Amino acid sequence: MFDNFPLWPVRASTTAGSVDALYIFLVLLSAFMSVAIFIMITIFALRYRRRAGREAEQIDGSNVLEFTWSIVPLAIFMVIFVWGARIFFLERTPPRGAAEIYVVAKQWMWKLQHEEGQREINELHVPVGRDVRMIMTSQDVIHSFYVPVFRIKQDVIPGRYTTAWFRATRPGTYHLFCAEYCGTQHSGMIGQVVVMEPAQYQAWLTGGAASGSMAANGQSMFLQLGCNTCHRFDTQGRGPDLVGLFGNKVQLEDGRTIAADENYIRESILNPSAKLVSGFKPIMPVFQGLVSEEQLTALVAYVKSLTPQASGAAGSPSLISPGKQPQEPKE
């Protein structure tokens, strides 16, 4: 029981150090304040303890003191607020070009898929030193993706994508927890994150039996569902051209302009008329309930891969060539 008794969690991501720094500052501040109040109370209580002949001296208060102990704490709180907010910005702003991993949570397991196509369950292999962004959704209830050594946590919500990112700094095998209560086996919904040296990771990646990249799978789905009859890669289609859609602004029929992110693509597949593109008719069928979360993530990955550079000269992206390729393409 005592042979493995840590009192401080390992730091294994680039943000963990900043979180720990603020935490240590707050621990010191709290210790100082607790001890200060404890000492004041002890001194006052003992020095002015009741004994024969002791009479209390009545003091109404002091505005100077009141304002001092209102404003000084407030100022300290504002420092903590700004410090905490800076870390939060860091945690919530994934660097450009991060590798993407799609996560589908369900009672009670984690299903993860790499861009390259590798699927994992309750296990995530990542290399040291590479930014990894997770795009997560749930098939049933709310879960929460939590890796203590990375100091990251993000609830995983049915019906939408939430994202989180990290860059691992230290090889090892670490806990992956579900942190949002999700039913009977909530405490069994745990897995491990395996952080590897880049070379080992490369070996792991090529060793696995991937059935094509996510974008390739998405393209098969795209053709199988007949999406390409309307979403053609010229301007003649009855549906909008999807090349270069991801990450750009979209003018909607109702006048709004929105950014096309993963959630927009997801919603436009499941419930296309929710955000109709300007100039198009609401003729696309609803796919809610017809595609699984995994198929949906593949479709999203495919649509994201359709960048102008990646599409063929004839305007038809015949080959799969994901726009972002942080790694050597493996075949």
Add this chain to the structure above:
Amino acid sequence: MATAVSIAAEREHYLNKEYGIRSWLLTTDHKRIALLYLASITFFFFIGGFFALLIRLELLTPAGDLVQADTYNKLFTMHGVIMVFFFLIPAVPAVLGNFLVPLMIGARDLAFPKINLLSWYCYIAGGILVLHAMLTGGLDTGWTFYTPFSTAFSNTAVVEAGLGVFINGFSSILTGLNFIVTIHRMRAPGLTWSRLPLFLWSHYATSVIMLLGTPVIAITLVLVVLERAFHLGIFDPTRGGDPLLFQHLFWFYSHPAVYIMILPSMGVVSEIVTCFSRKRVFGYYFVAMASIGIAVIGFFVWAHHMFVAGMSLYAALIFSILSYLVAVPSAIKVFNWTATLYKGSVSFSTPMLYAFGFIGLFTMGGLTGLFLAALGIDVHVTDTYFVVAHFHYIMVGGTVMGYLGGMHYWWPKISGRLYPESWGRLAALIVFLGFNLTFFPQFILGYLGMPRRYWQYPPEFQVLNVLSTAGSTILAVGYLLPMVYFLWSMRYGKLADDNPWNAAGLEWKTTSPPPTFNFEETPVVTWEAYNYNELPALEEVRVER
């Protein structure tokens, strides 16, 4: 209440005026209703506490070996539901507030005595529904009822338990309404707002939250019941609902609910600290306004429970900064209580020990709140044992210490008897030590990353869990002791004087126990609150020995 017989010969008071079950169940006397509440919240406290002990026993080992996973989930859910809705929220207001608000303002009763009785029946009806749900299927949603788990996935008695909490909510609303009207309309001549004891200021602030906040949780629970029973799409995304909407509505009440729990105890502490240091409170106006400030700002911080739930970056910033603002009035109170001791005449009687305990534990609870309001840290520690430890420091370390301190302080007034002082001090010490041993290790567990609501856990967390479980058994002894000696003192305790502490406050100017209509004649107030300069401590020295 048979014990009242022995002093019945001397004088008629609220306890011996009538006997029999009807005289209690149909009473409209605020003091008797307070005792009805006392008996019922004590009952629920020990049920909730029993569940807590089972939880701690299960967590003694990393494996899930004492109870099944589903049973464990029901245990922590019922522990939370019972402790929050049926103990912590009503504890101080419905027992001590009910008893003392009219006495402290020199009134014969609350403004609406029958509504006061109705509030207790709402409490009991809600309690019976929840107990019935517990025995016939249980509840495994967590006390937070998060959707879509509660509305579409749980196989337990969500509808019945939800309705139980819904009905119980009315007891809170009615109590709050009663207090507000009473404090506005029924103060004795001369008792201006600036002479009001701080206990009343904090109960006033609490009542505002009860009245404005509780309807929101009531509506939210009705929506949960509708979605679960009739499949309306409100929170369930597969039916077009939004699960985060539930969280916003839930915390809109449930964060202010924490202030419903803590503000009344802060009022108790203000009364005790002044009495046992024989001093007017330091900065009366600031302490009073801090209560109002907490009640108002407390309504605008709810989403700090949701920083990782999927909300916008900028919304998170706003809720973070507002959470820091609400910490300022709490800090003001702690500093003022400490300053009140300065040059006082400090006694270490049992109520004062509880008040010291409150200040210490509440300070730690408040300081760890600063960690959670810091966005970057909250991401790591939310939904871990760090949060569990934090809110137990506030809700148990704060509220329960204040409640027990108040029970000891006013027990002579309530029962007409004195509790045994040395047992009282011993119990206060045991509670303080047991509490810290139970919950301090959980801060470390949380930062290490142990998620809450885990039935089994990785073995490296065991040592800290063993410490916590050990502490919980000590804490249990500390909580059982007062119940035993309070019951004992009802028959065997020394008879109490009208004012055994020689305390300020109108409640001490009537007899112990008070007559049914509280005062022989309406008092006229010509003094400030806490006029301890006019009240010598001599009598109290006698009581202590």
